[in-house]
Amino acid sequence: MSDQFLWMLGALAAIAAGLWAWRRWHYRSFWLVVGFPITAITIRATWRKVALGCNLTKKRQRFWFTTVPGLVASTGVVRVRRKWQRIAVDTKPFMWLPLPTRHGWRVTLHTLEGQIPADYAEVAERLAHSWGVHAVRVSSDKPGRVRLAATVRDPLVKVDELPPSTELLKVTVGRLETGTPWVIDSVRRTGPFGRRRASSQSHDRHHFGRPSMTRLLLTVPEAAEALAISRSKLYQLLATGAVASLRIDGSRRIPVTALNDYIARMTSKENAA
Secondary structure, eight states, X not given: OHHHHHHHHHHHHHHHHHHHHHHHHOHHHHIIIIIHHHHXXXXXXXXXXXXXXXXXXXXXXXXXXXXXXXXXXXXXOEEEXXXXXXXXXXXOOEEOOOEEOSSEEEEEXXXXXXXXXXXXXXXXXXXXXXXXXXXXXXXXSSTTEEEEEEESSOTTSSOOOOOOOOSTTEEEEEEOTTSSEEEEEXXXXXXXXXXXXXXXXXXXXXXXXXXXXXXXXXXXXXXXXXXXXXXXXXXXXXXXXXXXXXXXXTEEEEEHHHHHHHHHHHHHHHHHO
């Protein structure tokens, strides 16, 4: 019995050492094969509790089994019976299957009635602590959908060797907070409104056959870049009415004048303080 126990103990120690070495020397494959499946199961299993703790649930009427106390028997025991009735139940947002990324995972959620992406951005830090990850970033590619991108560990703590630039006049100068390389194009620089800055406006006139037109409406990413803030922060400003916006065929657009008004109000508030 003792020899068999020692053999099993040695096998477990060898497996643990192998997993540690695998995680230490090739974390990417370890994460995809071992770490992510366990994490995905944990996320789906704990989503109801996490959503309830972060106030992301809504009360909905559902048919549910409830316990109804009956009469007290002669022995003093209360007879309890189950009853099928319609009651208010905390409903969590629908979650799709999580997908792995290089530095963590991402998942798409269906928002409940009355919810906007800013509601999820406000509790992003709570979500990160609940799932034990470094950070959770919120984005939205279409109405009624919210994408949560989780970074398991800070990619800027240990920056490995940067990949060389593969195109001419494109330089990799660092790494972004999301872990992706930070590439600067020396020829086509992107301005605050997402337009390409060419060598001169005359080049644009000759190339396109007409002078460049000043844009009056911006998308959410362009407005966030113009204000030098994140998209989640801009969604909060839109939700509170600090920055005005309008919808065109279901797409949200932000007037440039609304950004100017917001900057003017913030400047006057700073001067008054």
